[in-house]
């Protein structure tokens with residue numbers, strides 16, 4: 001793997017590796033800091049480079065020595081240096097998380113086998129996967145905040161993946177460029193097709209765009225990047241994760257006596273993004289896990305059939321029933337509102353959703 005370390009003494013090799021790891025972590029944290037800016041500004045169509053970062057409360061530009069990723073937040077105890085307004089813990093959390101993701105991508109090549117990480121055979125793909133994990137963080141956070149998945153990530157990412165598949169066919173485990181490109185292209189096509197069918201069915205089952213067109217385009221990128229087989233597992237796992245998240249919020253709301261609307265509005269993007277990251281790092285380990293679960297199920301199929309599957313069906317059915325009822329109720333309320341406003345003498349025409357082209 002790490003050919004450049006050959007010829008060095010063991011001490012020198014360890015030392016050099018530590019320096020590189022330190023560099024990777026710092027790079028990840030700095031990129032994470034930039035991602036915070038992207039997450040905040042891109043949905044508002046603001047430039048990500050100008051103006052420089054400033055406090056949301058007092059508007060003062062943040063000095064460079066107050067803009068060190070992760071550390072500054074702890075040194076200033078999560079407050080603006082100028083006006084002491086609180087700064088969300090989300091900023092250092094995203095910086096630290098990006099640093100961890102960058103390190104994990106590097107270790108797939110630098111220290112394969114660590115924590116069961118997948119192996120990356122060629123170092124040239126490291127920057128490409130850094131870009132992928134960074135874009136996934138941005139998409140997940142923007143989806144949580146605004147329910148938007150960015151076209152420049154899904155469509156731009158797919159096109160970039162085609163180029164990378166041509167330059168490094170090893171991405172899809174092949175040696176020749178046209179084979180790499182073909183596999184990438186078929187993956188993208190399948191991702192888009194399967195995603196489209198799910199979006200269509202989801203709208204009918206949940207009476208809402210549970211799996212929107214943004215998710216469809218993101219599936220296209222996952223297909224181009226990971227191949228056709230991966231799509232099946234990513235869909236299965238993200239649906240399961242989405243079900244747990246949706247069900248969890250519905251139960252939480254019931255205990256707290258909150259309205260269920262928030263739960264219904266949960267975007268699917270985070271479940272999809274988290275699953276794609278898990279696939280990037282641990283697809284081998286996950287496949288082995290599936291195999292042992294399958295063996296266990298085959299061995300205990302009576303027990304399994306009688307407990308787990310009815311439970312899963314019951315949970316899914318309950319979730320679908322709840323969401324459909326809430327959606328139905330909201331639609332009736334909206335229809336009543338519209339009927340009322342149309343009776344008024346002067347009615348302003350409502351502006352249509354501006355982000356519709358990118359959100360969907």
Ligand SMILES: [Zn+2]
Pocket residue numbers: 055056057058059060080081082083084085
């Ligand atoms: Zn301030």
